[in-house]
Amino acid sequence: MKSFEYLIPSSMAEALNAVREDGTVAKAAGVDLLDLMKEGLLTPSKMVHLRSLKELDGLTKSGGLRLGPNVTLAELAAHEYLTGSYRALRLAADAAATPQIRNMATLGGNLCQRPRCWYFRSADFPCTRKGGSECFAYNGENQYHAIFGNQDGCAIVHPSATAVALSALDATLKIRSVEKERELGVMNFFVAPAEDVRRENVLANGELITEVHLPILAEQRVSYYYKQKEKQSFDWPIAEAAVAFNFEGGVCSDSRIILGAAAPIPWRTKAAEDFLNGKTLSPAVAREAAEKAMLDATPLSENSYKVTVFKAVISRALLLAAGLDPINQK
Ligand SMILES: Cc1cc2nc3c(=O)[nH]c(=O)nc-3n(C[C@H](O)[C@H](O)[C@H](O)COP(=O)(O)OP(=O)(O)OC[C@H]3O[C@@H](n4cnc5c(N)ncnc54)[C@H](O)[C@@H]3O)c2cc1C
Known part of the structure; x- marks a missing residue:
């Protein structure tokens, strides 16, 4: 590994100034960053340790909830505020990785x-996301790849469980640089390959996430996150879904159905949401919503099984959000 400078900033201003410099990367817990360095995909000259910045910590009530990007997945998974309508985020954090990783890994x-994607992570494959001309998943081993949004030169799936939950909960992000602060809806944070195949989000050089905000949600709003893995112990999802909707007198409205491990960005399924709105939720309605969600899927040679798995995942998430048993009902 190439040697690099390590900065422990004592203020946000110092961190923001440092991350503007070429070759400098921000590090939270380093779970992914150090993997990328060991894989030879990243060779920074300077690393800025964000976890020393207290203003990036914490989870507080503030016109909804304010989450510092340094909050860990373990903290999210156990937090008393992430119940009721915010439950999807707690479940997503709790389902990610392993207890040891969740104790370190941060929301940001x-x-x-x-x-x-194994082709992206291997220095042997110069794929489109690394500036090459080919997505090796198209004619290669693509069983874990995208079934939506996969036609634009890259078939990765977005890896973040919290992104799926935050999208269902209409979260917003505060992003800061030395020059300015901006705010955007979390779904606008992610970048699809058609827009730019080299990046997954809109963060410009020198920008940091300084806050994640969850709006006040209606009391009758329910949410859930459901993950299907290949093995029982820790694993990445083969399919995951976060759902949120108002639930009054058994009827759903203003629904969000967001899929993870499905596309290069958290994937919103408008057709399923539109179908669900105004319906009385039942196992049959949940199944039909899940069918609608899969209508436009474009699976690759080895991952059409995901369509079937997603149907079960979506329908279970909807029923569990409403407190219905997804297994023992007709
Ligand atoms: C075995 C294993 C299994 C896993 N399973 C799952 C899973 O099932 N689901 C899931 O979602 N994840 C999973 N993960 C991924 C893991 O959750 C992430 O790697 C971790 O959350 C990254 O957090 P970190 O604090 O270590 O980030 P770092 O590695 O420190 O940083 C990652 C990136 O985020 C940037 N960054 C960090 N904070 C900020 C900020 N405030 N502003 C701007 N940029 C910032 C860094 O610059 C870097 O580019 C798994 C990881 C492993 C190793």
Whole structure:
């Protein structure tokens, strides 16, 4: 590994000044960053340790909830505020990785981690995301790759579980640089390959996420996150979904159905949401919503099984959000 300078900033201003410099990277817990360095995909000249900045910590009530990007997945998974309508985020954080990783990994790092595609992660494959001319998943081993949004030169799936939950919960992000602060809806944070195949988010050089905000949600709003893995112990998802909707008298409205491990960005399924709005939720309605969600899927040679898995995942997430048993009902 090439040697690099390590900066422990004592203020936000010092960190923001440092991350403007070429070759400098921000590090939260380093779970993904150090993997990328060991894989030879990243060779920074300077690393800025964000976890020394207290203003990036914490989870507080503030016109909804204010989450510092340094909050860990373990903290999210256990937090008393992430119940009721915010439950999807707690479940997503709790389902990611392993207890040891969740104790270190941060929310900011989880949102900005790079894809886990084995062709992207291997220095032997000069894929489009690394500036090459080919997506090796198209004619290669693509069983874990995207089934939506996969036609634009790259078939990664976005790796972040919290991104899926935050998208269902209409979160916004505060982003700061030395020059300015901006705010954007979390779904506008992610970049699809058609827009730019080399990046997963809109962060410009010198910008940091300084806050994640969850709006006040209606009391009758429910949410859930459901993840299907290949093995029982820790694993990445083969399919995950976060759902949120108002639920009054058994009827759903203003629904969000967001899929993860499905596309290069968290994937919103408008057709399923539109179908669900105004319906009385039942196992049959949940199944039909899940069918609608899969209508436009474009699976690759080895991953059409994901369509079937997603149907079960979506329908279970909807029923569990409403407190219905997804298994023992007709
Ligand atoms: C075995 C294993 C299994 C895993 N399973 C899952 C899973 O099932 N689901 C899932 O979602 N994840 C999973 N992960 C990924 C893991 O959750 C992430 O790697 C971790 O959350 C990254 O957080 P970090 O704090 O270590 O980020 P770092 O590695 O420190 O940083 C990652 C990226 O985020 C950027 N960054 C960090 N904070 C900020 C900020 N405030 N502003 C701007 N940029 C920032 C860094 O610059 C870097 O580019 C798994 C990881 C492993 C190793």
